[in-house]
Amino acid sequence: MEIVERRERLRPPAPQPVPWLVFSHGKGGKNQMFFNILEQDKNYSRSIPEMRQKFIHASQHDWLVMSDRNFEEHCFLWNPVSLETVQLPPLKVEYNLWTLKSKYDQGGTTCILTAPPNDPNCMILFWNMCTTFFLFCRLGEEQWTKQYYKLEDGDNHTLRRAISCSDGNIYALTLQGKLAVIDQVPPGRLSVRILEVEPAKSPTMTEALDKYLVESCGEIFLVMGIYTGFILEEASNIEVFRMDFSSMVWAKVQSIGDNVFFLGDEFCLSCSTVDSKVKGNCIYFTQTNDKSLYTFTLQDKSISVSLPCPNLSTPWFSLGWIMPVHRSAVTSIEHAQRIPKEKNTKVKDTQKAIIREEEVEKRVVEGRAWSEVPNDLLKLITRHLLLADYMQFSLVCKTWRLAALPTKWNNALIESSTQCSWLMSIQTEMGKCSFFDPTSSMTYFMDVPDLSGATICFSKDGWLLISQGLHSVFFFNPFTKARIELPDLNTNYFFKGISFSSSPTSPDCVVFGINNNFPEWIEIGVCRRGDKSWTVFNLRSNLHFLTSFNNPVFYNGSFYCLGQEGNLGVFDPNEGQFTILRNPQKPCTSTRQNFLVECNGDLLSVFVGHLAKWVRIFRLDHSIMVWKETKCLEDHTLFVSRVASLTKTEMTKKWGMENKVYFPRFRGKEGVSYTLGACSNDFSESEKPNLNFYGTKEPVHCAWIEPRWPRPCCEELNWLV
Template sequence: MPAAQGNQRCLGRHREWLLMRDDATAECFLLHLTSQRRVHLPRLLQPPDPGESFALALASNSSETIAHPPDCTVVLSVHENRWLLHCRPGDECWGRVSVFEAMDDDDGRVYVTAMRGIVVVLDATFPVPRVESYKATLPPTCPTHLRTTSHLLLESTGDIFCVRLYLQPYGRQRRVVDVDIHVKPRSKDTWESVDNIGGRAIFIGGHNSSLVSNAAQAKLQPNCIHVLGMPRDGGIPLYTIVLDDMSIRCKLIQGFFDAGGDEAYWAVPICFEQESSKDNAGAVSCEVSGTKLVDEKQGGQKESGDHVSSTSLWSSLPRDLLELIVQEVTFMDSLRLPAVCKGWSGLTRSTPIHNAKSPLLLTTRARTQGRLATFNPMTRKKYDLGIYVSSGDPEPQVLRCSKRGWVLVTEGEGYVSMMNPLKGVILCLPPMDNDYFSGITFISEPGSPDFMVVCVSDWRGLGTMTARTWRNDDEDWTVTESEYQVLFLFPTASHNPVLFDGEFYCLGRDGRLGVFNPNKMTWRVLAKPEPLYDATSMDQNEQRYLVVWKEQLIAIFTVPHGEPMRTFRLDRSQMAWSELEDLSDVVLFMDRRNVLARPATREDLGNRIYVQSFAETDGAATAVFYSVKKRQYCPASYGNIEPVNSIWFEPNL
């Protein structure tokens, strides 16, 4: 676009209009994407800095006027300074209102977020926008992602949607890792948490967003959110959040963007944004059902425990042959074996199952509905368990960690439970008085003498570590706070603590180690090993993990978007990290908070680190892993499917 070249900088987009500023002359104008028409505005002498967050909205009494300015009010909000600029074509200068973050509807109202998250409704049809009313404050953030969020307000048929994106913290190249959605109907002043946006589609890019009310009519996939990431070398990441199965796809749009360039915006035709019908954006009802094993590839379904009529053909098979069959089936398929005939009912209890040693990727189909599904990376099969993990509370459930068939789940503000999805057992723990923590884990199985849940919170590395423990029959959590003095602060990584030599080890973002002793209820930061990274650098965008393998402590540092990982072993004789380039005897399974280590039963499984994503081709799923030897992802990192809420699950009947 010639009109957008040279010193022109795009400050925002509203539908088919761009707000442009000439950085050399301070001239400001609206530019229509299709006709290239310009509408001149007052000079903008003090524009937002490139690093600031800002948003654009055009407001008028009718959508027809917005399509054909100049009869409209231009609203430019700046988040950091908490003020809003406004003008109309023909004005001599910009006015200012002390609110920030704007979006609009088609009747001249502009919804903005003021101090302390209060949503203010402005009537922008007046020369100076007037405050019409104050609505409810923004909904609270998910405690799982306290640090880095970005929220947007959108309007659809009178309802206001608050879409909050959660970004992987630390570093400019942040990636989208989660989302939550709240809706405030026109007739209410309270927010409701929802799992879907109905037949709509949302496009987010730069500091602006667009909502298409009827995605199917626009030949788009409904119930999806499309997010443009920050430009990086070679292109720009495009995240597609599919709310139907609560997964994220990331593609790299290449050839158009350079690192450090301007942000990208969506250009959505106005005909797509016009409301054609009011869709129901309510959440799917939560219910608890019995266990169902559904092979998604075959589309078949069978109730666990239903017995198919036995035949002499199956019941008369020799025992040796049956044992060979059992050793070749997957763990999930082994659950179907008792349904074949009466003679097979006790087969899995007396025969070891070879493929049961492979962890399964356990996912939830929706944040608040909690329908569980699994993916086996070895057999490439997906199964819908048909189990709902929900207490009926609209707060999101988060899968935290898994051991010996048990899964630790947190829900809402401080609610913790233990679940065995294959046995249908749920154990509710006392609620915690804090909903933010760095990591949480457990040892042994519920009911066993040494069962214990451990939770640590570093309060963002400010010199205070809070640890909580819970054991069998405890009425409440045991809490201790430890202040520690170190030369530099110790912000912990986002992984769960690991048990090593009777104590729980936490990895700092810089590579140092912190240790919690559950018997003495003490916390300390080790003087060695020395840091591997500068913890204060915001350019670091790595995830850090700890895992124990063969009585050795292994640290893993990952970088998103396909860049090479780094692995280290703790040399305990020198208390120093030693970089590893070979892991041929182990296969690792990594999610966002945990790493599981298993022996490499085949030569080709060594040096593999399976991640929590998979690729799909013609309906067939392929697990994604990182090759330590080749230093690359297989398949490539971009274009894969990553479930939002998932962990590696260790089945155990």
């Protein structure tokens, strides 16, 4: 080992309670940029010899496992605090670990450092998901050991990501998502055991999933990243599971408490935020070929995006997260054990405060119930409420609900609330929902038990199309709580896109769903009012078609689906026929965020560049079947999202919302909109234009909805009638 002393620019920044995110940048990869979430507006520029033109394969036990980008056989351990270096045997080029990795977007090669180099149990272990052999060595050995492995249960797949836990075990995931243990067996060999644990399943139908293993406070967590599209480019949701060894199941969790996870392509880290100023219950992650930093907040189920290092010179690439400070499992467990006591103290104090508050209210009200408020006074109050307050008003008790009959609404209430689309989000598994009104930038909250564990699939005419569990699909109006049950699906929910033609109370309502994992195969699901079951059929086409990441639009009597290449697929519900149109062709390069929407009798497509660097809108010219770019929406306003895209015209003049596109995003408490012709995203009247989504967050379960309060009769709520 060699201990080195040097000036500041040639060594990493001082250790922090949370990991550093590191980028290599500039000609020759000589420079590094360090970022820490504790200092959001600060970067540290370095040029560290050991990190020039290097890969970081693992950050464990205070040490980094590194290799040279130019001389792939050069591999070593490096301590970013003491600057000690431990040379490892050269990796033979024929092992091909790095070449195989370059053919895949993420997670090709896995590396495990079982212990620090001063520990006799220290071993460095490599494998690639495209191969079936291990490469490992122990300190002092002059060459790597190559050992082939075979999974016990006959699974032909290979191992992927892994973690080395504080209990001494190495846990890994197979490509099928099964949990395995890598054991060290004499004499100096490794074996793989598949544990009897069912793979964690996502209720969302998606082409792309990425799974990470994380150890936190002595427990194993599985973090499942859900992406739009076929490659891991844009995360749309994250789900977290904890390994319950008592019952051998992956248990889904809604919170990770005061802990924070940091996900990377090569390895993951976790830390406690008890003794730091970092917000807990969050997951930080990066994405391939993207210098953005994303944060998933479990509390409100949202993904925010920031630009941690805005001044990177090209070429650049991410080295991942490094954690120079050793945090033993004992320390983490001590934190975890101390948390409940602190929380209990806070709970007791809060309970005392609530009791005192109730005593005051009791003395003031003198025992009178809310239901005893005079009816005339209640009716007078309702005339001055906005719709969101009106919704909460009717939930207090039966007496208040009767006083809030829709016939008592006044014109101001209707005009201020129903002429603009609201952004609705399901924030918790228990059905806590938020409603954002862009005209006032106000957000209202409501508990909707009917939506516990539900996913919003589509929205139209004030109705939501909801999936719940694997088979249940139903209509729901969150303003009236009206519910219309649809027949259960015979298989798990599988639609990539779904829509309905008109209000579900209408006798001609048709629900249309589409799924295609392969460009030549299309699966269609149809359910009409009165149907007792879904009609599902498969189609094969010589014209390749892959649906884009948005829902179909009912237009001129047919359902139109936007393809990833800008082309259209059309389903005629009367003929029961799906047609792929040769034209129009793709009008621009974006495939990440595309939207289809009807506007004033025209069919519009909205294409958004990565993080909204640009926004372009096209109108379909039916005469020549070409997308023609439009620079102005005039008095119209578009509200776009993957679930539902809507158009409004009534409120544009009054609210100053004309000629804008609203996205399902927030910056602070303000909504995010794009003004055509201005080339900017508007966050508020007082802020300067911004050309991207940095500094914004998006709820993962959200949709634009039109606030409507219909009162359907019993027959209309029965789908089979």
